[in-house]
Amino acid sequence: MEPILFWIFSLGMIVAGVSVILNRNPVAAALSLAVTIVFLALMFGFCLGAWFLMVIQVAVYAGAVMVLFLFIIMLLDVKEEETRTRSWSYAVMGSALALFMMCMVVLVLRATEPVKAAADAGVPVDDAQQIGTLLFTKYLLPFEITSVLLLVAAIGVVLLSLTHKRESSS
Amino acid sequence: MMEITLNHYLAVSAVLFMIGLAGVILRRDILIIYMSLEMMLNAANLSLVAFSRFNNFVDAQILVFFVITVAAAEVAVGLALIVALYRLKRTSRVQDITTLKL
Numbered sequence: 001m002e003p004i005l006f007w008i009f010s011l012g013m014i015v016a017g018v019s020v021i022l023n024r025n026p027v028a029a030a031l032s033l034a035v036t037i038v039f040l041a042l043m044f045g046f047c048l049g050a051w052f053l054m055v056i057q058v059a060v061y062a063g064a065v066m067v068l069f070l071f072i073i074m075l076l077d078v079k080e081e082e083t084r085t086r087s088w089s090y091a092v093m094g095s096a097l098a099l100f101m102m103c104m105v106v107l108v109l110r111a112t113e114p115v116k117a118a119a120d121a122g123v124p125v126d127d128a129q130q131i132g133t134l135l136f137t138k139y140l141l142p143f144e145i146t147s148v149l150l151l152v153a154a155i156g157v158v159l160l161s162l163t164h165k166r167e168s169s170s
Numbered sequence: 171m172m173e174i175t176l177n178h179y180l181a182v183s184a185v186l187f188m189i190g191l192a193g194v195i196l197r198r199d200i201l202i203i204y205m206s207l208e209m210m211l212n213a214a215n216l217s218l219v220a221f222s223r224f225n226n227f228v229d230a231q232i233l234v235f236f237v238i239t240v241a242a243a244e245v246a247v248g249l250a251l252i253v254a255l256y257r258l259k260r261t262s263r264v265q266d267i268t269t270l271k272l
Contacts, residue, residue, distance in 0.1 A: 021193030094195030114175035153243035
């Protein structure tokens, strides 16, 4: 585990994350979110050794979810916020709340003993095999329920997008 | 260069979560709010993976796997809702959606 990699990934993640919420252009915000997610995936893989989750993160988030977001932005033709419509009270409140909670987290982290990496940290682990074994033995029922959830979501999306058509035809 | 401990990962995760929270509060576009929500989910995932690595406990990564799955389903349904809302109201800004306001 290289410390320099951790700093690069976390810095890139935070910069891209701030750019998500400060960008006026929705497409630029979506691309910044994609950068955040890719950096997070790299951190999963190279710093934490979770290679399987790195692949899943890139495939599902940077692939599917971001394409969905960009597709919806294109479909709705969302414009940039031309005028400065955000009110200062919301900006102050949001930043203050975030800073307050950040301070709480820092206080808690400073009070706790730093946990060192496990003894075998850095040793390549066969995490895909371990996750697969667990998924199909110990967590078989949640895994199957997830498939039902995805089916329900797919049917729900189809119904939601059909409603308008039915109303306009009748 | 100092050694990276679990607390570093938790701090980065907290920063990412707070960025998402601030985005939810101060942005007015419903799509950007949705992106910030995704960022908060990702921050939680990061802390789960860090805990999993530092405790040698692979089960936490299964939870991250499920979180990613549920988030994907949630994004699909949520964006369909946003599209339906847009058809009804012709807007994607939260201050224009005031049906429930007295």
